[in-house]
Amino acid sequence: MCGILCYTDHDQGQGGPTSNPTVNGPRLDLSGTQALLAHRGPDGQNAVKLACPHQPVVCHFYATLLWLRGRQPVLQPRLDPTRSHVWLWNGDVFGGLPPVPAHENDTQVILARLQASDKGNQIADEHVPDVLGQIQGPFAFVYWRVASGKIWFGRDPLGRHSLLMGRDPRRLFLSSVVDPSEVDAFELPALGIYQLDLAASLGQPASIQIHAWRPDAGATAAHLDARFVLAERTLTSTVSLTSVVSTHTPPGFLPADVDPGSPSVGPHVLAEYLRFYQTTYVEPLESHLSASIRIRAQAQPAQCHRCRQSQPRPSKCVCARVGVLFSGGLDSVLITALLCQVLPIEQSIDLMNVAFQKSDSPGQPGFLVPDRLTGLQALQELQELYPTRRFNFVPVDVTKAELMAMREKRLKKLLYPLTSVLDDSIGCALWFAARGSTTARVLLLGMGADEQFGGYSRHRVRYQREGLSGLQNEMDMELARISERNLGRDNRILSDHGIAARMPFLDENLVNFLASSVPIAVRTRLDMPRGLGDKILLRALAWKLGLRQTALEPKRAIQFGSRIAKLENAKEKGSDKAHRTS
Template identity: 40%
Template sequence: MCGIFCLLRLAAAQLDGDKTVHEHLKRRGPNCSQDLTVTGTNPFYQCVFSAHVLHLRGLLTPQPVQDNAGNVLVWNGEVFGGLPVMPEENDTAVLSQRLSACNDPSEILSILSSVRGPWAFVYYQRARDYLWFGRDFFGRRSLLWKFDPEENGLTLTSVAAHTSGPAQIVWQEVPAVGVFRIDLKAVTDAGSVTFEVYPWAHAGNDLPSTCNEIKLESLPSSCTAVMNQTGLVLASPVCPLNTSIPKLLNETELHLNSHPSVEDLDQLLGCTGSKNEVNSLIDVLSEAVRRRVQCLPFGDQDNSPLINGQAAVAILFSGGIDSMILAALADRHIPTHQPIDLLNVAFKLQDPSTKVESTKKHKKHNNKPTDSTMTGANSQKSSSFDVPDRITGKAGLKELQDLNPERRWNFVEINVAQEELQKMRQERICHLVHPLDTVLDDSIGCAVWFAARGAGFIAEDNDQTCFTSSAKVILTGIGADEQLAGYSRHRVRFKTSGHEGLIQELAMELGRISSRNLGRDDRVIADHGKEARFPYLDEDVVSFLNALPVWEKADLSLPRGVGEKLLLRLAAKQLGLGPSAVLPKRAMQFGSRIAKLENSREKASDKCKRLLTG
């Protein structure tokens, strides 16, 4: 995983990158940093590359990578399949070798289409004076762009900074609609930037198949985008969504409990005939988890073992079904003697009297702001942080301990006081969430940032021990709700528009996940020098779920806690999980209680002033 950066200068003016941006980039890649500048002479252009590497697989490979022909690659991705990469090899080096052998665009597209895993990249093709860049099909890695028309410079970067510069020069996310190419000779002659788009085969149904100008939601000012004249596309890595509608509703007589229970799932497993689909889901999801937890450097660069039994893998953990299944499947593929960190975040909601007293005490002793972990471990009662996700998290921990009592499950209680939340939002998080700016982005961004930091405490023998997670890989459950109708809005759509409306809603969910969630989450988690991995968005998992008719994935005629994500709940029961299999969906901002810290009258879609003024 890396922080990547490219500044394209089309004029001789001296454009300097933002120092704050480079600080964020270095935190993403703490193991190796390097810069490289290439210059075109006829006509003049200059590409300034910078890359900061988090070493996770194979030999440490500094970036930017430049081959003998002068081609340059900065790659922020993981090859989990599609291209052969041996355990001792580095995927950046392998990809650079493959791209070096390409002579025409179709060969480059063929290689990128074959990669299974998340990626964002910039590639300079020296012989043709081309600059290629883009994000994977789902947009699992962040890439931002902006264009300064006065200085005639385009910037591409993994992470930006929230500044108060000219309103017309703004950062935007590069749309995950395909791969973009800039003909450097053509744009230098023209004095303006045009992007040629090579779209995913059926991801951009809104994109025209001609070379007419394309209107993208997030396009830098003074730039245009056109379809490539050859009509070339990237082959979609997933199969199309099954849009079939049931002719008859399920008339199987069920006698479910008034409150969802594991016994309900037993009954459903016995009468719905879905055991094959359940087992298949477990198999494909288990393989997706395996790819993401193995072939890791369990130690330092000299391959020494982790000291004191430190974990290499952590899970954003609420005790809900999505994270519980990830933990149960990770348990299959990580050696039992290695711990797994379960990162559970909670925000304390102080009552007014406590807040006043705390402020007076702080002023009296003139103390510096204390770390949230010290607040939780030493000066605050644990009950102050018994938010819903903490309660379900502890219950989930017991289920996992029963599942594998030999495993050390590090349940990391990450307690965040409002004072530190405000401090870190202003110093770091507002920049990472940018250019997203809603109340929801603030809540989720802050919660995920503190959770991924992994600084809290673990309870041992009724004592609280300060603990910071060593894991460099963090599994997150995003993608489950979007594919298996886990949100309350899915139930509303089903009630108003039936299966047809639900299918349309699910198609929209997956189509917008890059711009709504994934870029933000990648930026926030990577700020700690850690890598987010998304098993539910593995290409094979998505293809499996896309191929199923919607009624085999969810039955929203059944109660909450059973009907939504039904197939996943049945899989949880099959894996030996207990009450967590029937927990209703609870959004992270509510489960962690961060949403109650601020203005309760805000709507999730409102612009968040706390981010804009950070």
């Protein structure tokens, strides 16, 4: 995980600043942006400045490092010995390319693959998107081939890592995060691999080609400015964002002679559901989700950063190296239970649970909000199932005064360019929750579960109005839009603590398995009561694992469970502009 920055300036050494004042605009002061990037990468930083051989333009590259891969830290930007390739990489390779050995750093592996083909010759420019398009895992990157003058940049098909782009057409500006007082920027859509030719005519806004992940990218590209044009060839995406239409009709499972509201209905339905679908859907889901959690938990150094810095260094680290954003809800408890099965037994797990002050009244500073209560309940259930595992339940208590102070100091910068009430509430809750990490630098989150398993209340509304076909269209649309709705924001917010936020439900193999093999009618049953039919396939997996209370826990969004929404202004709508972020 890193923070990356690339921007161009007019080269005063090749004609002076007045030779063409329309090119690249004024010099940039990016001290605020670089300070934000430094929080993302506490293990080192580096900068490179190179002149473009084709135009009087200087390219600036800057990166900060969070060391999680390889035996030794690898600073960026990476340059080859001839200084003809510049590589900025913020991501993790979890598949697609040949496996990256534990002792190697994926930053170096990808650059080597870009530099040369199997025959030892430099691959052609047009094949660069093909190499990058094979990668499975979250990423954002910038790659410059100095000789050809071409720069490639982009995000993975799900947009799990942030990349912002400056609006000024006179210069190229790309960064993981931006101080809005310094640069006017927008979130680069996760449409594909972008390509800019720096050798284009000086003073003209050069066109930016998009090698799109999907044929339908044109609709989103149309909302960008005129510089952006779709390339003729579409890349093959590593992930399918459209579910296969199925005519499968599941059994009813609800007993005809029992009141649907009876407490006995839930256990009966989940037991029958598990019996009916255990080998066809529940166990394959468990296998895919476990594999996703395993690779995300293990892709890091064998010792936590505190033990690595200790003198003498301990021979074995038993500290928490993985944490879970833990509300006590279905998604976070499932992740924790499966994490217990893949981590060595001596390794502890951080469970971060955030609560916002319930009242301003003197003598009532309570933090027993709904997520705190369900978190403690779920902790007890996990301790009973895994009695030898050490869980660090970390209560993160936030007062209104602290929320207001931190929002003004840094949170509104991290949220930028998003400004809605919903973005503010969720972003603030995530930032404070991640602050609770002890020694863990990897944080697992449940993002993507609701989109794929029908967890939102609007899914029920769409199903009641249009049936399964309408529900499938809604869920496919939400997964396709998850990068612009959620993930760029979440990456900027969570990475500010120098941790890697990883999302097991958005693993490419899991997403593809669900899209190709699991009908919507099996994943969610919205003809059943809330807290049972929504995300029923995940509930059946929880039931199989012995999580009997968690399996029947209703969904509650973080802004409501943590009570941040009530702390602010309960009458606001999520889509309203949050004037407190301005």
